[in-house]
Amino acid sequence: MSSRRTMLRCLLACTAALAITAGSARAQTPSVLQQIISRGTLRIAVLPSLPPYSKVTPSGDPEGYDIDIAKRLADALKVKPEFVVTDIPGRVTSLQTHKVDVTIADFTRNVERSMTIAFTDPYLVTTMRMLVLDGNKARAITDMGTGEGIKIAISRGGTAERAVPAALPKATITRFNTQADEMSALLSGQVDGMAEDDFYNTQAIKDRPGKLRQLDGSLARAEIAIGMPAGDADLHRVLNLFVEQFNASGDNATMFKKWFGFDQPAITAHF
Known part of the structure; x- marks a missing residue:
């Protein structure tokens, strides 16, 4: 009986030690938001041939509505934008593999995608x-x-x-x-x-x-939104606030008209 108690104590001690180690490792791993600020750059996945959302110019620079939003977001975070050109499937995988920090690429949020990545509230509805x-x-x-x-x-x-x-x-x-x-x-x-x-x-x-x-x-x-890696509550909170203020200030409507040439439709859903 005493040997069983001893084994049980050892098992409980090992389990506790593993939990402490795992918690310590999580605490030491900087969040995506912390990495962005520390690095000084925001890595953004964008599409190369979707005007007026985005396109790559002959000089190799991206431009468009989504590109201007990305620059505005980087400015709000006080970091520099770093654009990573991707294709449609890469909008999700580049976030899952942490190749980029966010995706701003005519990206529709839905339940299926939200099982593996996260989204802000929409900045556009079409x-x-x-x-x-x-x-x-x-x-x-x-x-x-x-x-x-x-x-x-x-x-x-x-x-x-x-x-x-x-x-x-x-x-x-x-x-x-x-x-x-x-x-x-x-x-x-x-x-x-x-x-x-x-x-x-x-x-x-x-x-x-x-x-x-x-x-x-x-x-x-x-519902077009900014995509981000799942699980980073701080990044989600900050990006959602950015979108809310971007929409409410009228800056989004101004930027939309600049690129599309007509007034932005209402973003709020009517059910």
Whole structure:
């Protein structure tokens, strides 16, 4: 009996020691926010070909609405922005692997993504819609029926992965890593349509007069937010406050109009 008690005491002591060691290790690991401040730079994942949200200029510098937001955030944190160009799937994985500190890239928050990363409140709300060539006979998404015999381009890992099959269950889905590749496929006739957000589509139509048209109807509602690694309460708190003040001050509305050319729609949801 005494040997069992001794073994039990040893087991409890070892468990306590492990708990203390683990707690000490966690305490010694600086938070993502602490790392940003200590490093003096904010590493931001951005997309290379999604104007007017973002694009890389011939000189190699990123520019656009999301880029200006990223610069404003870095300024608020009193650090320098460091841009890391990624593709659509990389918006999540670069946060999971801590390659970047935040993602600002027309990034829709949803429950599935929130299982592995975190999001701020939205700084923009839009809808996913269908972009087609101007000669397409369809006037609305519903004119495509179930999508049988139709090819649709979508972003790999994007919101359209679920939205398009839900609306057009028999459509052939062609996945691309960038919107530029989607657009090339649409313009060359490889696909019949591409599913992207309303604001991107509006700019694409403006940039290619007489070539493109957007169908009536929405595929999904999209709350655009800043993505960050999960589990850092301080970073989440600070970034959420930044977004709240950015929206409330009117600075967001001003920046949006600068890049999109029209007034920003309401961000608050009406259910």
